[in-house]
Amino acid sequence: xxxxxxxxxxxxxxxxxxxxxxxxxxxxxxxxxxxxxxxxxxxxxxxxxxxxxxxxxxxxxxxxxxxxxxxxxxxxxxxxxxxxxxxxxxxxxxxxxxxxxxxxxxxxxxxxxxxxxxxxxxxxxxxxxxxxxxxxxxxxxxxxxxxxxxxxxxxxxxxxxxxxxxxxxxxxxxxxxxxxxxxxxxxxxxxxxxxxxxxxxxxxxxxxxxxxxxxxxxxxxxxxxxxxxxxxxxxxxxxxxx
Amino acid sequence: xxxxxxxxxxxxxxxxxxxxxxxxxxxxxxxxxxxxxxxxxxxxxxxxxxxxxxxxxxxxxxxxxxxxxxxxxxxxxxxxxxxxxxxxxxxxxxxxxxxxxxxxxxxxxxxxxxxxxxxxxxxxxxxxxxxxxxxxxxxxxxxxxxxxxxxxxxxxxxxxxxxxxxxxxxxxxxxxxxxxxxxxxxxxxxxxxxxxxxxxxxxxxxxxxxxxxxxxxxxxxxxxxxxxxxxxxxxxxxxxxx
Numbered sequence: 001x002x003x004x005x006x007x008x009x010x011x012x013x014x015x016x017x018x019x020x021x022x023x024x025x026x027x028x029x030x031x032x033x034x035x036x037x038x039x040x041x042x043x044x045x046x047x048x049x050x051x052x053x054x055x056x057x058x059x060x061x062x063x064x065x066x067x068x069x070x071x072x073x074x075x076x077x078x079x080x081x082x083x084x085x086x087x088x089x090x091x092x093x094x095x096x097x098x099x100x101x102x103x104x105x106x107x108x109x110x111x112x113x114x115x116x117x118x119x120x121x122x123x124x125x126x127x128x129x130x131x132x133x134x135x136x137x138x139x140x141x142x143x144x145x146x147x148x149x150x151x152x153x154x155x156x157x158x159x160x161x162x163x164x165x166x167x168x169x170x171x172x173x174x175x176x177x178x179x180x181x182x183x184x185x186x187x188x189x190x191x192x193x194x195x196x197x198x199x200x201x202x203x204x205x206x207x208x209x210x211x212x213x214x215x216x217x218x219x220x221x222x223x224x225x226x227x228x229x230x231x232x233x234x235x236x237x238x239x240x241x242x
Numbered sequence: 243x244x245x246x247x248x249x250x251x252x253x254x255x256x257x258x259x260x261x262x263x264x265x266x267x268x269x270x271x272x273x274x275x276x277x278x279x280x281x282x283x284x285x286x287x288x289x290x291x292x293x294x295x296x297x298x299x300x301x302x303x304x305x306x307x308x309x310x311x312x313x314x315x316x317x318x319x320x321x322x323x324x325x326x327x328x329x330x331x332x333x334x335x336x337x338x339x340x341x342x343x344x345x346x347x348x349x350x351x352x353x354x355x356x357x358x359x360x361x362x363x364x365x366x367x368x369x370x371x372x373x374x375x376x377x378x379x380x381x382x383x384x385x386x387x388x389x390x391x392x393x394x395x396x397x398x399x400x401x402x403x404x405x406x407x408x409x410x411x412x413x414x415x416x417x418x419x420x421x422x423x424x425x426x427x428x429x430x431x432x433x434x435x436x437x438x439x440x441x442x443x444x445x446x447x448x449x450x451x452x453x454x455x456x457x458x459x460x461x462x463x464x465x466x467x468x469x470x471x472x473x474x475x476x477x478x479x480x481x482x483x484x
Contacts, residue, residue: 178480219479231476237461238420
């Protein structure tokens with residue numbers, strides 16, 4: 001058996017040995033023209049469920065192509081559930097959050113409209129594309145689900161009260177996230193990041209009244225929203241390992 | 243006394259009450275045309291040394307302008323020395339590192355050429371501009387020095403051996419950064435982040451032979467270089483607070 005193929009590709013279809021998976025036009029273009037692969041050349045393939053496979057590329061007609069899984073390189077690992085709830089942010093920054101959250105192990109991204117949220121849309125499809133690209137590049141075999149954007153009230157109303165939601169609160173006397181999350185191990189956890197202007201005072205009071213909400217701090221400086229998201233996910237992962 | 247002014251500006255000159263500071267053309271344009279400030283309107287100003295001042299804007303002639311510091315809003319805080327040594331990365335990502343490192347409290351950025359470094363230049367001026375902009379926006383009263391790019395050997399040769407350098411090593415049996423950095427408090431510390439392809443095996447051996455180098459891990463996933471830099475700085479700050 002040869003070395004692990006250098007390139008990795010996500011596909012949506014089930015993966016099993018010998019069962020070819022049809023590729024879309026963009027994927028065929030990428031493999032055939034960008035990477036210049038020919039019939040029989042190998043890549044790694046994953047779908048977020050069936051582990052990582054070595055697969056052989058083959059063209060079908062002029063524009064089509066397929067990957068045929070050959071052997072399982074790595075089984076799908078269990079991942080601790082880590083949910084990032086965040087107020088939507090502008091353009092490139094939201095793509096950046098999707099990318100970094102994928103690298104840092106988030107399993108679900110939930111855009112939520114807060115009282116001070118300026119933007120009330122989130123491009124879930126683009127975030128998904130960024131997450132997939134990040135997973136392909138960083139070696140992770142899964143990427144976060146992207147929830148449809150909803151109001152924060154609705155997100156909190158539907159929240160599983162057994163899962164702690166670490167509310168990153170800029171003001172007030174709060175313990176560091178790392179202390180508050182100590183001992184979570186592999187159990188599910190969420191982090192809540194506010195919009196650029198911070199949470200509204202009314203929102204902060206309401207959040208603190210919810211039994212599953214744990215107000216926490218991210219350090220001594222004020223971080224931009226996207227930096228706060230990355231810092232919080234880094235600290236959750238560190239707490240899981242502690 | 244009125245509220246704290248909304249906008250913050252960095253200037254290089256010394257700041258003292260009543261002593262006007264001449265602004266460059268770009269700053270005058272920003273204050274006068276982008277923010278539409280008129281004579282006597284106030285902004286916050288800092289230079290990284292003399293604390294934060296409330297200052298009054300005034301035009302000089304057609305294109306000139308000055309800020310006159312009125313009163314000290316906050317003294318210059320002492321900051322723990324945190325040095326980020328990193329292999330230079332491409333275009334927008336290096337600007338991103340400069341910006342996020344500023345938010346996360348780095349005091350010095352040191353681009354270093356490793357054996358597998360593809361890029362052997364670093365735009366120090368652009369990184370400095372990104373750092374200043376980040377400091378202006380995140381409320382920090384200082385921003386990191388940007389060192390000229392040098393070979394990693396030279397950086398290590400000149401390193402103060404009293405300062406631990408946490409070497410973020412992708413492979414091998416290493417403790418988490420957070421454990422290794424426990425107890426550093428406010429003492430100086432450095433982190434070393436490798437290039438996209440990782441360190442060369444020879445480099446890894448040499449690094450481990452240096453008494454001030456502490457090999458550490460950043461978690462269970464492989465992070466891109468710029469993500470690793472942010473995660474490492476987040477964890478250093480968390481260790482300082484622990």
